[in-house]
Amino acid sequence: MTEPVILVDPLPRTLDLIMEPDVRARLERLGRLVISEDKPMDAATIDALLPETVLIFGQTDMPRERLDRAPKLKAIINVESNFLPNVDYEACQQRGIAVITPGSAFASPVAEAALGLALDLARGITAADRAFRAGKEEYGLAGNRDTFRFAGAPVGLIGFGDLGRTLRDLIRPFRNPVKVYDPWLPAEIIERSDCMAASLDEVLATSKVIFVFASVTSENQHFIGAAEFARMQKGTAFLLMSRAAVVDFPAMLEAIESGHITAAVDVFPEEPVAPDDPVRQIEGMILSAHRTGGTVDALYAIGRMAVADAELILRGLPPQLCRRADPAIASRLRSKPVSVT
Amino acid sequence: MTEPVILVDPLPRTLDLIMEPDVRARLERLGRLVISEDKPMDAATIDALLPETVLIFGQTDMPRERLDRAPKLKAIINVESNFLPNVDYEACQQRGIAVITPGSAFASPVAEAALGLALDLARGITAADRAFRAGKEEYGLAGNRDTFRFAGAPVGLIGFGDLGRTLRDLIRPFRNPVKVYDPWLPAEIIERSDCMAASLDEVLATSKVIFVFASVTSENQHFIGAAEFARMQKGTAFLLMSRAAVVDFPAMLEAIESGHITAAVDVFPEEPVAPDDPVRQIEGMILSAHRTGGTVDALYAIGRMAVADAELILRGLPPQLCRRADPAIASRLRSKPVSVT
Amino acid sequence: MTEPVILVDPLPRTLDLIMEPDVRARLERLGRLVISEDKPMDAATIDALLPETVLIFGQTDMPRERLDRAPKLKAIINVESNFLPNVDYEACQQRGIAVITPGSAFASPVAEAALGLALDLARGITAADRAFRAGKEEYGLAGNRDTFRFAGAPVGLIGFGDLGRTLRDLIRPFRNPVKVYDPWLPAEIIERSDCMAASLDEVLATSKVIFVFASVTSENQHFIGAAEFARMQKGTAFLLMSRAAVVDFPAMLEAIESGHITAAVDVFPEEPVAPDDPVRQIEGMILSAHRTGGTVDALYAIGRMAVADAELILRGLPPQLCRRADPAIASRLRSKPVSVT
Amino acid sequence: MTEPVILVDPLPRTLDLIMEPDVRARLERLGRLVISEDKPMDAATIDALLPETVLIFGQTDMPRERLDRAPKLKAIINVESNFLPNVDYEACQQRGIAVITPGSAFASPVAEAALGLALDLARGITAADRAFRAGKEEYGLAGNRDTFRFAGAPVGLIGFGDLGRTLRDLIRPFRNPVKVYDPWLPAEIIERSDCMAASLDEVLATSKVIFVFASVTSENQHFIGAAEFARMQKGTAFLLMSRAAVVDFPAMLEAIESGHITAAVDVFPEEPVAPDDPVRQIEGMILSAHRTGGTVDALYAIGRMAVADAELILRGLPPQLCRRADPAIASRLRSKPVSVT
Incomplete structure (x- = not known):
């Protein structure tokens, strides 16, 4: 049996910024991490791994065609915290794929x-x-x-x-x-x-x-x-x-x-x-130069909340810490992605 | 029967600074106010009134000799908020005269x-x-x-x-x-x-x-x-x-x-x-230029607390809002009187 | 254009038990109420109305076949408060139909x-x-x-x-x-x-x-x-x-x-x-004879929460007061329906 | 130099009821305890010890004549919690003797x-x-x-x-x-x-x-x-x-x-x-048979509060935990002494 895959595609964040070692260790227990931190994950890698992917940590584009090829996908966890129009939220809802963000951190x-x-x-x-x-x-x-x-x-x-x-x-x-x-x-x-x-x-x-x-x-x-x-x-x-x-x-x-x-x-x-x-x-x-939220502890909380909910989702339980993307709401939001963390 | 006298000797405060009209009206119901706001009350006035004085609002010097001549005095209410060595605290305690301050305002x-x-x-x-x-x-x-x-x-x-x-x-x-x-x-x-x-x-x-x-x-x-x-x-x-x-x-x-x-x-x-x-x-x-305490509302609270406790004391009840001068403590304090309010 | 229909099938509750007049008036503004309070709503009525039904208030059986015939259905609001296996939760999720309950009342x-x-x-x-x-x-x-x-x-x-x-x-x-x-x-x-x-x-x-x-x-x-x-x-x-x-x-x-x-x-x-x-x-x-929850105010809260969320859902917004049935959880629950309210 | 004496006359309480060992040890560090627990302390003992007594723990009668003979007395701590008319409260105030009770326990x-x-x-x-x-x-x-x-x-x-x-x-x-x-x-x-x-x-x-x-x-x-x-x-x-x-x-x-x-x-x-x-x-x-207050922890709190304030008083500081007997109030109270603890 193939090991479950977790795509980690966290730009503009990096794993180190959002996870202390104990939290990262918890994530690693959930599956095989495939990580792209210096640039967005390339399409070839994504396409090759989708059939075994259970979780996506990050802001990977996920149109319906990709969702179609990810039958084991349980959740997309946006760690940047703004829901962007690069995910087909309605298709995720139909498939029972949780699209969530720990933005409340x-x-x-x-x-x-x-x-x-x-x-x-x-x-x-x-x-x-x-x-x-x-x-x-x-x-x-x-x-x-x-x-x-x-x-x-x-x-x-x-x-x-x-x-x-x-x-x-x-x-x-x-x-x-x-x-x-x-x-x-x-x-x-x-x-x-x-x-x-x-x-x-x-x-x-x-x-x-x-x-x-x-x-x-x-x-x-x-x-x-x-x-x-x-x-x-x-x-x-x-x-x-x-x-x-x-x-x-x-x-x-x-x-x-x-x-x-x-x-x-x-x-x-x-x-x-x-x-x-x-x-x-x-x-x-x-x-104040857009600096009230970007504290070290908030970024670590991002990681901790994301991993705790990933653990629940893979046990068949609903997430408890992250907010779900409501398709109706997500389509109305007009946040710019952050360029500076 | 003579009307009870209340000496008001509040410098460096003034009555208007510490009392809104409704509070001042409450004070006036307690006795005849004799007020000195532009300078400390002069000794002759004080000496003449002490026999009928029931309350002192302010920082009047009250050595034992003066206390001896104020048989009806029930309380000295310091509205500046620092207990100074110009009052004989021990003599007040012996006579059951409350010496109090609304400094917690x-x-x-x-x-x-x-x-x-x-x-x-x-x-x-x-x-x-x-x-x-x-x-x-x-x-x-x-x-x-x-x-x-x-x-x-x-x-x-x-x-x-x-x-x-x-x-x-x-x-x-x-x-x-x-x-x-x-x-x-x-x-x-x-x-x-x-x-x-x-x-x-x-x-x-x-x-x-x-x-x-x-x-x-x-x-x-x-x-x-x-x-x-x-x-x-x-x-x-x-x-x-x-x-x-x-x-x-x-x-x-x-x-x-x-x-x-x-x-x-x-x-x-x-x-x-x-x-x-x-x-x-x-x-x-x-x-910060000694400005964290001296707000308009705090000064009004000084007056409100002082008058509420004066009402209690004249009913024979203990004060509830002001702090009592403990003779032991008062003698150790070394605050300077405030020159600026 | 046909008026939207709201099926009210609240047994073992009744509308009067769970709604004060002002709350009922809010519900009536959302559509035409079709109510069955003395017995579960009969199948013929349900089947006839499903094409125009936007909301179900109650515990109506909703298998996939019925959902197929209710293209305008936005939400099923369980007012008894236990999710029972008479609804196809997965099919609801796929169609974006909220299945919710104000059980936290x-x-x-x-x-x-x-x-x-x-x-x-x-x-x-x-x-x-x-x-x-x-x-x-x-x-x-x-x-x-x-x-x-x-x-x-x-x-x-x-x-x-x-x-x-x-x-x-x-x-x-x-x-x-x-x-x-x-x-x-x-x-x-x-x-x-x-x-x-x-x-x-x-x-x-x-x-x-x-x-x-x-x-x-x-x-x-x-x-x-x-x-x-x-x-x-x-x-x-x-x-x-x-x-x-x-x-x-x-x-x-x-x-x-x-x-x-x-x-x-x-x-x-x-x-x-x-x-x-x-x-x-x-x-x-x-x-205690199963009487800690069934207070008059709790039943009214049931109605108020249900109507407030119905209002949001019909505006295209996510519900805020009721809990969603998570398909994974709903299928594990084994509560008996209440026979006595 | 004579050791200071502490009279312990706590009936209807006993020291064991109100003090855990660590609290009793703190009390013993304050002076030589002279204890009468099986009956009220006899007059001869009291009279012999008054000249060296610094604290009274209990409900000893203390009229003015006895106060006159206790020049070192700093406090009377009533551990029964009701101020009774067996103490000359006014004389205590004149002498700066604190009369206090930990009744808020x-x-x-x-x-x-x-x-x-x-x-x-x-x-x-x-x-x-x-x-x-x-x-x-x-x-x-x-x-x-x-x-x-x-x-x-x-x-x-x-x-x-x-x-x-x-x-x-x-x-x-x-x-x-x-x-x-x-x-x-x-x-x-x-x-x-x-x-x-x-x-x-x-x-x-x-x-x-x-x-x-x-x-x-x-x-x-x-x-x-x-x-x-x-x-x-x-x-x-x-x-x-x-x-x-x-x-x-x-x-x-x-x-x-x-x-x-x-x-x-x-x-x-x-x-x-x-x-x-x-x-x-x-x-x-x-x-309820007069049983809401008399709990084991409340009695221990009585002792702990009394000893903590005794420590302060003997350091020349004001008590912080017990309530003072206000002479005006004490003379109005009409509580019966408790016969059952």
């Missing part, structure tokens, strides 16, 4: 950083440090003229997937009232987390701190634009954590520069940002 | 800022913003080379009064193991907050993030010096939140400049800091 | 009752009441000779689905160390809930309170038998909450009668229990 | 039992067990006709000292709205625990579950009488946990027997209850 580091950024905007930490270095610090009460307490401030979440829920749990000790706008979710699930389901307009108009955790889809690009920024209260702290494309970026910068809002931004329309981009000098903004 | 804003600063040091928020503005940002994983996750990192608390306990509750969602050094507390009370009681040395050597919340006493000035900084692990985040005098400041700066630790500092040996003080240009440090 | 009332029963066994509440009525009560410390504190006691959970996780959250304030045996789950997911993954043997041997929340499958009937009861510590409190068939019932009764363990039992091999069954007189046991 | 076991009893009343656990034993059980939904969910039910607390606050924390996962009536506390402190301060009338009229944790004072005996029971909603669960004297006991029994309320009662006007007292046969009531 990034929720913990991003939410932690988001809270740090929110506390920073509320209490003026980075701005006050810059003022101190410029010899313009103010002491005590005077130094708090433009600050507010994060504790108890009305919070709005736009998007309530893994990220939103993780942030929600981090801020529980601060006792904020939390409103959530997420058109893909029923109110019931939002209320279970002690949040109120609300319209976008209500979230914008009533929140002192707004976190954007929404995915980009074919339908929501730039859905936060000039009108939406105008709806916010003066002094709102706005945190753009998920995808630059959900906001009208120039409108956001205009709202910051005018002093209407403050902001913390982790994602930019073009990365790296041009050396002379004026965004680099805007006051009222904290600049 | 500052615990919430300081702890919130302390968490913001700790997340900032761990994840490099302010430093990354500065790098971005200088055109030297790094994206993704590369941008996290010198960062660590606050979640799960070993935390050490030096001092476990109101501040330490409030911070401890704020960080619960991050699931840090927490060690506490506080020589005034039994292990039992530290363990109730799910922390481990530890020696100073153990806290220094095993924590990734160290918060200093200790009061200054006659015994502990500069107790964190060069030897203590050397005990810390490389890369420790050190937060000085309470009093500058508990550390050997030059030794701390040396530990930061050498790259051994990073730090966030809210208190300085001399405030304001001199314009040309080289501390203003140190990398690896977040500078 | 019972987790909240069952977990609440389970905690009540556990506190009762630990502290001897029901037993002490019976002794008091018999004139044999003991006061104070003497009355606690055979009791233990639930707070801090080692807890073991057998099965960690909705029920186990809900119970786990309810007991957080008691700070118990919690071990979990669930062979279908990776350690990672157990640890996220601050529990330790453990073998069955370890759970049995080290827990002071053991909750059984496991489903019955073709493989685990009677897996807790005489040997397993013998592994428990003397005085263990054993709570049988999920299905009688997972334990060897006579072996359990023997362990209770001998005084080796105490128990609370909500499920019995035959229900109703025979009038003369000696189980009715056993000391050391709390008897 | 009972809060944890009592609150745990109170939650068990409340879940029992809400879900009908003891009553259903009795019905099952009588062959009258009802299954499923039918068995829940007279029950309600504790989760989310409006809760009222009468008294918000250690007991009330401990219970409040235990029920957090159930998300009840909680109203508190406590005339000795400001609203501010009640709101910090996420409760609403309310009048007695409002608590009675709007709560589904009412816990009585109030102390008895000279002013509040029998303050919950016929009129108060009439104000409760039909079906209210009433838990009498603290002192029988706060209720009009016959009025309570009448409210239970009429089916207006259900109740759980841990304290009775006369204990032991007479063998033929009809209270033993009342339906709708759970009987």
Whole structure:
């Protein structure tokens, strides 16, 4: 009997980046690993191995023709974390092939950083440090003229997937009232987390701190634009954590520069940002170079979650840690693949 | 029958700073207010009123001779928040006069800022913003080379009064193991907050993030010096939140400049800091101008707590919100009075 | 264009039992309801309506032949909460038909009752009441000779689905160390809930309170038998909450009668229990007539969750509140349908 | 120099009941123990030792004359937990002698039992067990006709000292709205625990579950009488946990027997209850023989807290674990000393 094959095609990740030795050892117990880390796995190798392949770790193109030739395939585990249109999701569903991603591994580091950024905007930490270095610090009460307490401030979440829920749990000790706008979710699930389901307009108009955790889809690009920024209260702290494309970026910068809002931004329309981009000098903004999620521990969590679910799937059990690609949703998503990890 | 008198002598605070109108109205229902806000209350006024005085709101000198002439006095409520040696604490205790302060009102804003600063040091928020503005940002994983996750990192608390306990509750969602050094507390009370009681040395050597919340006493000035900084692990985040005098400041700066630790500092040996003080240009440090506690809401909380306890005391009940001055402790404290609110 | 049809075939439930008027109104907005509540829907009606049916609410037999004739069918929502072998789960998966159940609605009332029963066994509440009525009560410390504190006691959970996780959250304030045996789950997911993954043997041997929340499958009937009861510590409190068939019932009764363990039992091999069954007189046991889950609010939650997910599915979105039938799992389950709601 | 003396006069407790060996060893390091456990310490011994006594562990009578002869006395630690009028509290305060009790040690076991009893009343656990034993059980939904969910039910607390606050924390996962009536506390402190301060009338009229944790004072005996029971909603669960004297006991029994309320009662006007007292046969009531507090662990906690605070006091620091006797409060309390531990 032939040994089961596991295709490992993880670019832009590498196995070492996402697996500590004990986790890799667990993966190796599941089958024979065939690995391509320096370039995407070549078609000839894939085609030769598909008949014995039980798992794909990575972002290999898997149209219907390839699925047809992989009768033993049980799961495709996307370790980059964005579902791209290079897999025939519907055909996978018909064949009972799980297409999953451990993308929620990034929720913990991003939410932690988001809270740090929110506390920073509320209490003026980075701005006050810059003022101190410029010899313009103010002491005590005077130094708090433009600050507010994060504790108890009305919070709005736009998007309530893994990220939103993780942030929600981090801020529980601060006792904020939390409103959530997420058109893909029923109110019931939002209320279970002690949040109120609300319209976008209500979230914008009533929140002192707004976190954007929404995915980009074919339908929501730039859905936060000039009108939406105008709806916010003066002094709102706005945190753009998920995808630059959900906001009208120039409108956001205009709202910051005018002093209407403050902001913390982790994602930019073009990365790296041009050396002379004026965004680099805007006051009222904290600049973060797409670095809130890419921590060493998050990448190791990617590997650990992927392997744990692979173990379950090969035992005939459903995965527990990764998120499934829902064909209906996957076809709407418009994330760019990451070029820098 | 004479109306009871309440002396209001709140400098460096003013009544408006610490009381919203509804709270002031509650205070006015307790007796006739005699107020001195532009200067400390003059001795003649005090002496004339002491026989009918039931409450003192403020920092009036109260030696034994004055206490002797205030037979109806029930409480002295220090609204500045540091117990100074201008009150005969022992004589007050003998007469059943409560000497109390609502100083714990500052615990919430300081702890919130302390968490913001700790997340900032761990994840490099302010430093990354500065790098971005200088055109030297790094994206993704590369941008996290010198960062660590606050979640799960070993935390050490030096001092476990109101501040330490409030911070401890704020960080619960991050699931840090927490060690506490506080020589005034039994292990039992530290363990109730799910922390481990530890020696100073153990806290220094095993924590990734160290918060200093200790009061200054006659015994502990500069107790964190060069030897203590050397005990810390490389890369420790050190937060000085309470009093500058508990550390050997030059030794701390040396530990930061050498790259051994990073730090966030809210208190300085001399405030304001001199314009040309080289501390203003140190990398690896977040500078905060004694501004983490002095928020508008904290000052209002001072007034609300003071009045609520005054109401209880005048009903013959023990105070519930303010801290009592323990004569033994009060005589050891060496805080400077605040000159800036 | 024909109006979409929703088949409502909810026996042994009825619509009124599971839907408050506002929820029913939401359901009616989704299509034309065709309802059979007094008997299972007759085959002729079903066959006539399948071509226009978009949703099935209930337990209608759905073999492949019927699925073939229901091209618009989007979901089968089982409102009884046990997946039975009367649906071709694999065919549904191939066609992208969601087969789901809001069975987790019972987790909240069952977990609440389970905690009540556990506190009762630990502290001897029901037993002490019976002794008091018999004139044999003991006061104070003497009355606690055979009791233990639930707070801090080692807890073991057998099965960690909705029920186990809900119970786990309810007991957080008691700070118990919690071990979990669930062979279908990776350690990672157990640890996220601050529990330790453990073998069955370890759970049995080290827990002071053991909750059984496991489903019955073709493989685990009677897996807790005489040997397993013998592994428990003397005085263990054993709570049988999920299905009688997972334990060897006579072996359990023997362990209770001998005084080796105490128990609370909500499920019995035959229900109703025979009038003369000696189980009715056993000391050391709390008897509960399969009544921990069937509360009014749980049935309404069934309806609310089902309708909320139906709304999502008809918008092309994935369900969020109900659990999906995994074909692999569904085929292993061996629950009896409930005859009494 | 003479060794300091510690008088140990703990009746009705004994040292072995309240101290494990390691705790006793800590006590012995503080001074020479002079112990009287079989009877109250005789006056001659006391009088001979007072000049060298630094601590009293127990309930020794301490009028002013004795205090006058104990110049080194630092603390009186009441290990029975009720402040009785046999100590001159005012004289102690004048001399800076701490009079304290570790009575909050009972809060944890009592609150745990109170939650068990409340879940029992809400879900009908003891009553259903009795019905099952009588062959009258009802299954499923039918068995829940007279029950309600504790989760989310409006809760009222009468008294918000250690007991009330401990219970409040235990029920957090159930998300009840909680109203508190406590005339000795400001609203501010009640709101910090996420409760609403309310009048007695409002608590009675709007709560589904009412816990009585109030102390008895000279002013509040029998303050919950016929009129108060009439104000409760039909079906209210009433838990009498603290002192029988706060209720009009016959009025309570009448409210239970009429089916207006259900109740759980841990304290009775006369204990032991007479063998033929009809209270033993009342339906709708759970009987508990003053046994919710007297657990082995609570007694050991008494000793541990007492010794930890003794250590602090002898170091010149304020106690942290025990409650101080406030002279104003102590003179109002009317607890009977416990005769049974």
